[in-house]
Amino acid sequence: MKTGIQYLDEQRTAIQKGLLENQNYIHQQKELHNGDIAFLAELFLEELLNAIYANEGWKIKNLNTYKPNHPAIDLADKKNRVCFQITVTDSTGNANKKIKDTLTSFYKRGLDKDYDRLFIVFASGIQNKKGIKIPPTVEVNGHNVPVAGSLITNESVNDLLDLEETIFEGTRDSEKIKNVLIKIPARPEQKLPVFKAEKYIARKALDLEGRSIDLTNYLNKEKRVVLLGVGGWGKTTELIRITNEIKKTANTFCFFVRLINYSRSLETLLNARCKNWQNVPEDAETYFILDGFDEIDSSKIEEAGHEIENFAAGHSDAHLLVSCRNNFNPFHAIENPDEKKSDEFNVCYLEELSDEDIQKYIEQECLDSASFMSAVKENKSFEILSNPYYLVNTIDIYNSTGRLPETKAAFFDKLIELRIDWERDKKPLTWQNIDEYGLRESLRNLALTMQYAGSFKISQRDFTMIVRKQEIRQTIQKLFFLSGRK
Secondary structure, X not given: OOOHHHHHHHHHHHHHHHHHHHHHHHHHHHHOOOOOHHHHHHHHHHHHHHHHXXXXXXXOEEHHHOOOOOOOOOEEEOOOOEEEEEEOOOOHHHHHHHHHHHHHHHHHOOHHHOOOEEEEEEOOOOOOHHHOOOOOEEEEXXXXXXXXXXXXXXXXXXXXXXXXXHHOOOOOOHHHHHHHHHHHHHOOOOOOOOOOHHHOOOOOEEOOOOOEEOHHHHHHHHOEEEEEOOOOOOHHHHHHHHHHHHHOOOOEEEEEEEHXXXXXXXXXXXXHHOOOHHHOOOOOEEEEEEEOHHHOXXXXXXXXXXXXXXXXXXXXXXXXXXXXXXXXXOOOOOOOHHHOOOOOOEEEEEOOOOHHHHHHHHHHHOOOHHHHHHHHHHOOOHHHHHOHHHHHHHHHHHHHHOOOOOOHHHHHHXXXXXXXXXXXXXXXXXXXXXXXXHHHHHHHHHHHHHHHHOOOOOOHHHHHHHOOOHHHHHHHHHHOOOOOOO
């Protein structure tokens, strides 16, 4: 049986180790230019300082949650008039500059009226504690303002290792502090997909009533959303945009996952792509953006649908957004909002590009937009440009060759080649099971039919008559049809 002294000694050793490991980790991530580390350090210190100062009755909050990039200070308890600046600067010269800049901003914004004590925590360590200097005055609007001796002293400037002394002063919950220290190093990694804002065309979504909605706001409100659209409609681009937008919001964790990589289970995929995703702080908003449900292997797609629904039920506080093509939606649409359960999905559709959007994009990306539009009008291909995939590729064809194919059949044949190459590159293993020769022949027959009809549309009856094999019809519907909702 352990004695009280043995228990305290073990606790102190564990806390010392935890402080050192956290400080080293933060320093290492700073050196690796991890853009999230300052944000993570704030979350870490919010939990740790609340555990340390619980006996004083301090309730420290992250001010950046309420106002991103809050000036001068990051954490505060306004009632008890204490505040903290959290930084990952560690050289002595930079540390003294940080102290001076913090105090200048603090007095410039009149924060001395709300707070009596200021602590500065260098989460990545202080190289030379003896070299730290508190300036006696700071310049504010051309005047020298004295720094109150009661506001900050050298003892108020700490790194993580300095907190050990505070932790073991008086009676504190060392077990709770130790648990915070052990848990924090495993905070989630957030890897943002690249969003090319310069080529983005702003999009809206439509709910089941056909009303235009802002997808990010809709996700925040409803929590469970499935976004439908045909292939090449821009769903992935929209999800990447939303992921990057959400990440800018303070105190949020957003995980973007491509379901094309689904193999055994959703949790296996999350563990591989979003390390430590389970360790989100309790007060943080969590978002899971799952792209391309229809790209899951067909033998696992039903199982994956059930798993996502169960995942939603088991993570009721999280926001889930899933994208898939129209004919692969595994989730039931909510017909009556009053009967909706919290873990059921709301279905919406990505809105088509407007003629104005198409024209704007052409003018922006095409080397000779006037000649391009003349060629489009000549072969009557404008309607196919409402699909972003075909819009981008049609412009690429024109920019590289200086012309468009003269007939609809030749034009569609070129787009077929590009689309098949794109799909083959995305899912090489799945593509091995597709009758590519039969697919190409069927598509050419469809292109000729459209050429004779003078349209890029075809009726379901004619489609069934021309393409006899059901599996090829299903592949064509998945890859090429531009129909909207079903």
